[in-house]
Amino acid sequence: MTKILYLLSLLLLLLFLLLQDAVASDQVTSDSLKIHRLLADYADSIDRKNWIKYRDLFTQDAFIDYTAAGGKKGNVDEVAKWMEKVFNIMDSQHLISNIQVNFLSTQEKATVRAAFNNPCTVKYLPFLQPFFTTVGWYIVDVKRTMHDQEPGRGTWRIEHLQEEILFNSVQVAVPVILTIIIGVVYTICRWWCMESGSDL
Secondary structure, three states, X not given: OHHHHHHHHHHHHHHHHHHHHHHHXXXXXXXXXXXXXXXXXXXXXXXXXXXXXXXXXXXXXEEEEXXXXXXXXXXXXXXXXXXXXXXXXXXXXXXXXXXXXXXXXOOOEEEEEEEXXXXXXXXXXXXXOOOEEEEEEEEEEEEEOOOOOOOOOOOEEEEEEEEEEEEEEEOOHHHXXXXXXXXXXXXXXXXHHHHHOOOO
């Protein structure tokens, strides 16, 4: 009888451990999907120029750094205001892939590395599409907010985001057009100076 009880106890313990691993695995999968969605919402908020949604994707004390691409760095409000001005004359399509999520020990924070490809057009130059393309990686720290709830609940938000740039490419026609414009302006100025007897 004692042996049977001992075996039953071992079986129950094994079953408990297996269920615990299954629950933990489900939680990791669920959180990974939420973080994937967070990055998709981030890209969508920029492309749709929804700056209210953009701000809501970050923690209150978040820090954003776009300097690697020639942009601004600062807190959410500072960067969002700058983004609104820049994208007022631009349209973009942020394509995010190869999302790698690494959870920290508490499962309340994670580091994320995600590739991006971002072609942009300038509204007043519709014949140059895309005007330029930026390719690189987002390096992101995310955290679960609303910690007063049960473990596994709450909403994932970005607390730090920066870019690593692989390359920036400009439409091939751009330098050609700029060269032509400079040449035309120089020719006009030279002609005007000759007509007026001035030196260029």
